[in-house]
Amino acid sequence: MVQSLELELAAVTKAYGATIAVDAIDHRFSAGSYSCLLGPSGCGKSSTLRMIAGHEGVSAGDIIFGGSNITDLPPAKRGTAMMFQNYALFPHLSVLDNVGFSQKMRGVGLADRNKKALQLLELVDMADYAVRLPAQLSGGQQQRVALARALITEPSVLLLDEPLSALDPFLRIKMRLELKRLQRELGISFIHVTHSQDEALALADDIIVMNNGRIEQAGSPRVVFNAPTTEFVARFIGGHNVLQHQNARVALRADRLQVLKSAPQAADHLTASVVDVEYLGSTVNLALDADGAGDLTAALSEETFFQDPIEIGTTVFLKWKPEDVHQLAA
Incomplete structure (x- = not known):
């Protein structure tokens, strides 16, 4: 079983020229937890995820994973795996070959990588579709294949960038349950970027609400929903009114x-x-x-x-x- 490790962001900053996308954020992601980075478009949540993955450089600060500084390591050396929003499946490869592709690049033999790929396809209930091409799959099926492909590297942290946004509402709820089940079964950390309040509340052990490149509030879904600390969080998380009450703003x-x-x-x-x-x-x-x-x-x-x-x-x-x-x- 893959070991789950704590991940820490220490004053992590991302600048694009004069624009600060992520502004010196600090956060600890507990080992084996399901965390959601929640916020509106442009708040810095996807940039944060890409820095953790190693797909974006860190302008300042450090990323500490299991006690080791991984800030400057390439993606393949980090112990993380990324599932992209558009799934990024190879259209000319079968489901089985898509899942096994990273193993092929590492020089794993055909029989061994196919065996492991099939194990992962069984985990996501897609073994019966192993010989199909991505174009012959529904959106939900493509997502399961992308999940299997990310998991075949046995990461300690799975990074998910808006993984449910392309699905219809019924399938989105079904896949929420699947993601949570997988996270529990694998025992690894999931860090999931979303702009959906319902998604974050349903999935997360820990919600990190971001706004303008900063963390406005972090905590359990119940704490964030029942005790928002700022007007932004109260309005964004939904289900709240903000009032002026005895010389103070209240939710x-x-x-x-x-x-x-x-x-x-x-x-x-x-x-x-x-x-x-x-x-x-x-x-x-x-x-x-x-x-x-x-x-x-x-x-x-x-x-x-x-x-x-x-x-x-x-x-x-x-x-x-x-x-x-x-x-x-x-």
Whole structure:
């Protein structure tokens, strides 16, 4: 079994001329963990992944892997493997030969590399497609082949750059489960770049939220979702309202916002107008205009909403419990 090792970024910086893409970030990826680098386009997450892989040079700082400095090592010497966003399969090679290609380049004999390639194809449930060409596969099948090809080198860390972005929503959820299963079975670290909040929350042991080349917050999915430290994280992770409350900016989960049709006796409430009603199956989202408090969202359970439906244009009154408010950094 491949040994899983801790990976550390120490003041890692990537500059493209005068543009700083990654700005002196520090982070430790625990051995055997599933980590997601999460953020909008251009935040530095893919540049960070490529520096870990060795496909981008590090402008400053160090990458430490298992106690060894790998900053200047070539990709093949790092103990990492990269699965690219477009899968990058060779169109003229069979599935089996695609998976075994790196072994061929290392001089491994045909029988040995085919045996190992088939073992990996069985792991990703693609052994029955070994003789097919990539063009004869669906997007999800191509992704499984790309996974097998990355894993054949027995990396200690698998790096995944937006691996699910090209898949339809149903297949994306199915492949999320597959990735998590594989990570548990192999016991190695996965570092996965995504701009999807749902993907990161579903997959990660550790979410690293990036913005403008820096890490805004890192922690478990539950901590990042329930206790965002900045306004950016609260808005990007989704499901939150940001309010000005007693001279401080605070985050309030949309499902903790109480919506009343009649004004409560207590003075501490907001008045709002219902701008839109969005039915999402198990929940119903109300888009609200709360005047000075701005645009807010309330998430009601389907049952709660349809017990007493609220029409667009209705004036409503908003309350919340003090303990549901989370203060944000200035």
